[in-house]
Amino acid sequence: xxxxxTPKKVYNAFYAxxxxxxxxxxxxxxxxxxxxxKYPKKIGKVYAGKDGILGALYENLIDTxxxxxxxxxxxxxxxxxxxxxxRHKLKSLEQSWAEYERLIEVFKAHDIRYFFYNxxxxxxxxxxxxxxxxxxxxxxxxxxxxxxxxxxxxxxTDNCPGFGSVAKYVAVxxxxxxxxVASMASSSTKVFVLEVMGRHAGWIAAAAGLATEKAxxxxxxxxxxxxxxxxxxxxxxxxxxxxxxxxxxxxxxEGVKNAEGKFLAEAGTKDAFGHAQLGGVAPVIAQxxxxxxxxKYHYAVADYLQRSARHIASKTDLEQAYAVGKAAVEFAVKxxxxxxxxILRQKGRTYGxxxxxxxxxxxxxxxxxMPDTYISQxxxxxxxxxxxxxxxxxxxxxxxxxxxxxPAYAKLKNTVVPKRLKTAFTLKKA
Amino acid sequence: xxxxxTPKKVYNAFYAxxxxxxxxxxxxxxxxxxxxxKYPKKIGKVYAGKDGILGALYENLIDTxxxxxxxxxxxxxxxxxxxxxxRHKLKSLEQSWAEYERLIEVFKAHDIRYFFYNxxxxxxxxxxxxxxxxxxxxxxxxxxxxxxxxxxxxxxTDNCPGFGSVAKYVAVxxxxxxxxVASMASSSTKVFVLEVMGRHAGWIAAAAGLATEKAxxxxxxxxxxxxxxxxxxxxxxxxxxxxxxxxxxxxxxEGVKNAEGKFLAEAGTKDAFGHAQLGGVAPVIAQxxxxxxxxKYHYAVADYLQRSARHIASKTDLEQAYAVGKAAVEFAVKxxxxxxxxILRQKGRTYGxxxxxxxxxxxxxxxxxMPDTYISQxxxxxxxxxxxxxxxxxxxxxxxxxxxxxPAYAKLKNTVVPKRLKTAFTLKKA
Numbered sequence: 092x093x094x095x096x097t098p099k100k101v102y103n104a105f106y107a108x109x110x111x112x113x114x115x116x117x118x119x120x121x122x123x124x125x126x127x128x129k130y131p132k133k134i135g136k137v138y139a140g141k142d143g144i145l146g147a148l149y150e151n152l153i154d155t156x157x158x159x160x161x162x163x164x165x166x167x168x169x170x171x172x173x174x175x176x177x178r179h180k181l182k183s184l185e186q187s188w189a190e191y192e193r194l195i196e197v198f199k200a201h202d203i204r205y206f207f208y209n210x211x212x213x214x215x216x217x218x219x220x221x222x223x224x225x226x227x228x229x230x231x232x233x234x235x236x237x238x239x240x241x242x243x244x245x246x247x248t249d250n251c252p253g254f255g256s257v258a259k260y261v262a263v264x265x266x267x268x269x270x271x272v273a274s275m276a277s278s279s280t281k282v283f284v285l286e287v288m289g290r291h292a293g294w295i296a297a298a299a300g301l302a303t304e305k306a307x308x309x310x311x312x313x314x315x316x317x318x319x320x321x322x323x324x325x326x327x328x329x330x331x332x333x334x335x336x337x338x339x340x341x342x343x344x345e346g347v348k349n350a351e352g353k354f355l356a357e358a359g360t361k362d363a364f365g366h367a368q369l370g371g372v373a374p375v376i377a378q379x380x381x382x383x384x385x386x387k388y389h390y391a392v393a394d395y396l397q398r399s400a401r402h403i404a405s406k407t408d409l410e411q412a413y414a415v416g417k418a419a420v421e422f423a424v425k426x427x428x429x430x431x432x433x434i435l436r437q438k439g440r441t442y443g444x445x446x447x448x449x450x451x452x453x454x455x456x457x458x459x460x461m462p463d464t465y466i467s468q469x470x471x472x473x474x475x476x477x478x479x480x481x482x483x484x485x486x487x488x489x490x491x492x493x494x495x496x497x498p499a500y501a502k503l504k505n506t507v508v509p510k511r512l513k514t515a516f517t518l519k520k521a
Numbered sequence: 522x523x524x525x526x527t528p529k530k531v532y533n534a535f536y537a538x539x540x541x542x543x544x545x546x547x548x549x550x551x552x553x554x555x556x557x558x559k560y561p562k563k564i565g566k567v568y569a570g571k572d573g574i575l576g577a578l579y580e581n582l583i584d585t586x587x588x589x590x591x592x593x594x595x596x597x598x599x600x601x602x603x604x605x606x607x608r609h610k611l612k613s614l615e616q617s618w619a620e621y622e623r624l625i626e627v628f629k630a631h632d633i634r635y636f637f638y639n640x641x642x643x644x645x646x647x648x649x650x651x652x653x654x655x656x657x658x659x660x661x662x663x664x665x666x667x668x669x670x671x672x673x674x675x676x677x678t679d680n681c682p683g684f685g686s687v688a689k690y691v692a693v694x695x696x697x698x699x700x701x702v703a704s705m706a707s708s709s710t711k712v713f714v715l716e717v718m719g720r721h722a723g724w725i726a727a728a729a730g731l732a733t734e735k736a737x738x739x740x741x742x743x744x745x746x747x748x749x750x751x752x753x754x755x756x757x758x759x760x761x762x763x764x765x766x767x768x769x770x771x772x773x774x775e776g777v778k779n780a781e782g783k784f785l786a787e788a789g790t791k792d793a794f795g796h797a798q799l800g801g802v803a804p805v806i807a808q809x810x811x812x813x814x815x816x817k818y819h820y821a822v823a824d825y826l827q828r829s830a831r832h833i834a835s836k837t838d839l840e841q842a843y844a845v846g847k848a849a850v851e852f853a854v855k856x857x858x859x860x861x862x863x864i865l866r867q868k869g870r871t872y873g874x875x876x877x878x879x880x881x882x883x884x885x886x887x888x889x890x891m892p893d894t895y896i897s898q899x900x901x902x903x904x905x906x907x908x909x910x911x912x913x914x915x916x917x918x919x920x921x922x923x924x925x926x927x928p929a930y931a932k933l934k935n936t937v938v939p940k941r942l943k944t945a946f947t948l949k950k951a
Contacts, residue, residue: 495731
């Protein structure tokens with residue numbers, strides 16, 4: 092017996108990861124996919140962009156319906172970007188018209204009427220523009236942003252999924268390395284420098300400050316991009332700390348600049364011939380201490396380790412990353428458009444959070460700065476207010492499963508669906 | 522009723538941590554102290570040297586009997602050196618006679634007749650010399666070495682406590698960072714370099730190779746100090762890997778040297794004026810790739826993070842670290858002298874281990890090299906034999922307790938006992 096033909100109301104969804112990945116961005120993906128599977132009468136397949144938005148432009152759509160329930164659930168425990176991400180930024184509608192047009196073309200060809208974009212400021216701007224574009228072209232597209240950034244710089248949301256886990260990693264790492272240095276300092280290394288991410292804002296560096304629960308505990312000094320590097324004041328403080336505690340641990344943000352507005356990492360304090368130094372800011376700071384104060388040093392550069400360290404992710408961060416993915420789909424099926432789930436902190440002494448909603452137009456391209464009141468008077472540590480804000484974000488552990496002594500991270504099939512368009516697409520070179 | 526006076530048979534013990542600390546050296550301390558407390562008729566107090574052997578020389582003895590049972594148990598979950606360590610090496614009996622004499626003087630003054638020295642090659646040599654010295658002076662001192670080194674270079678023992686946890690850290694880290702790089706490589710970073718410890722031997726770099734369970738998984742290239750750095754061959758391999766997999770992850774040992782026998786970290790491939798480059802080998806390797814192949818890179822320097830990362834310590838390593846501490850005391854009360862507990866691997870397909878005994882004279886100053894058969898033909902990865910040796914050492918997790926989102930590590934009172942000697946001691950400047 093032939094089935095009755097019903098009018099089509101089920102449309103596919105497109106999900107893409109954008110920009111630098113995090114330890115928990117795949118939890119947002121799991122939130123999207125698992126929730127979409129609960130609405131089979133509204134959402135058909137969830138296609139994921141291979142390498143982010145490039146997947147849509149090149150019509151490389153990964154069919155997530157080919158993945159088992161278990162594989163999708165395992166995404167919650169898997170760092171990196173499971174479908175690939177990219178740093179490609181769409182410019183204004185005028186400048187990047189061809190790209191926007193191509194996106195709509197691909198969406199049409201694959202019956203995609205839901206667009207979920209998982210990223211930071213730039214991506215929210217892109218999602219907003221795509222929404223405007225679709226409206227202009229009268230293509231019914233629901234565009235929902237999903238916040239993600241280790242930089243913690245999206246506005247309106249209390250914090251950004253991805254940040255809490257880096258925060259936990261850097262706080263744990265400086266506590267541990269600090270204990271190492273403390274035990275050797277009487278006859279060996281006296282100064283230890285840890286370089287962390289944060290080119291524009293000191294959120295990650297600030298998070299390291301959580302490790303200092305009592306005066307004298309590492310990190311002793313934090314260098315923020317929000318404060319101009321004052322060499323004399325810094326060296327005086329290092330010397331004071333070493334004399335008081337026997338050693339000094341320093342967390343430096345990669346974005347620290349000197350009075351001329353140059354990144355210390357590039358300014359080079361050593362080379363009289365003006366050669367750019369290899370490496371980042373940690374060796375520059377460490378060498379400066381050695382040259383001026385004579386203390387033996389060691390330094391570490393956490394780099395990608397900090398944002399991929401799923402093994403030590405924050406449970407709170409993980410739950411929030413999942414929740415924004417889930418909420419994005421719920422918003423979409425309820426008919427919202429051009430919005431982004433945000434995290435609202437509940438009032439009161441005990442930390443609590445809930446999901447709320449912000450318009451993409453209000454989020455796009457607005458950068459949330461670290462409040463001035465979060466940095467201590469001397470510029471070298473965080474305040475109690477900063478601690479109250481940051482501390483809840485690193486609470487809880489959510490360990491991955493281990494196999495053979497190593498985390499057993501999800502490996503998806505990532506099956507790309509056959510292309511339907513005859514036209515290939517080539518990006519214009521920037 | 523007055524107690525009957527019995528002849529004194531209970532003597533104190535001295536325990537010292539030596540050289541670079543590890544994530545689990547305090548577990549050995551816990552093994553020593555908890556076991557000693559089980560023999561109150563033989564061992565009185567366990568004094569720990571403040572900052573290692575310097576604590577004995579300066580008569581700074583920490584009374585571990587002042588620490589609660591809980592505090593000592595918590596040492597199993599605490600990185601760094603709980604009593605302080607140092608890099609002070611005692612030379613030959615002739616050269617350092619005054620120091621050896623001083624040690625015996627301090628031991629006599631505090632009724633110390635057990636000496637437990639927790640360290641690497643140098644320390645086993647020192648423990649052996651102290652034993653000889655005591656014999657010469659007819660002072661009845663039981664000297665027991667306790668193996669510890671992230672370098673894994675002590676002979677006779679199958680492996681060294683401390684190594685397994687670094688091994689696990691570097692394998693987990695390169696797996697995680699590799700997933701990050703893989704997801705961004707199509708439009709961003711293509712080459713990632715992780716610098717790990719190992720100035721003389723490639724054990725730690727080799728351990729990173731455990732993350733490669735299938736061809737193509739990170740790390741793609743390992744640079745060992747056992748292989749002369751061949752720039753052309755290396756660059757060719759990087760290019761090949763990027764072309765095949767889209768990205769390339771590299772683990773480099775800090776000890777890698779060029780054909781002239783110079784550390785790459787110091788050789789500087791960039792600076793025409795011969796200025797020493799700041800920083801280690803990772804930036805040198807990364808910049809070389811950029812200059813010659815044009816690939817965008819990132820690099821991380823794990824430094825102290827790798828050897829203090831108690832949060833991701835190997836359970837096997839932890840258990841072995843505890844076991845050698847425990848065995849050291851058991852050997853002592855059984856009347857053994859000038860020995861060190863070693864770890865014996867049982868024969869057969871399933872990994873098993875037990876504690877055995879080696880003479881300090883056979884351990885002292887013998888460096889265990891990585892077998893040639895552990896490095897693959899092309900020099901860029903580990904062999905199956907190496908994997909079989911290393912894999913059991915990273916098995917199991919043994920998470921610390923968390924408080925406020927951070928590991929709650931033990932903080933001891935470290936009460937120094939009153940000095941009994943009238944003479945102060947000053948080290949001769951080297």
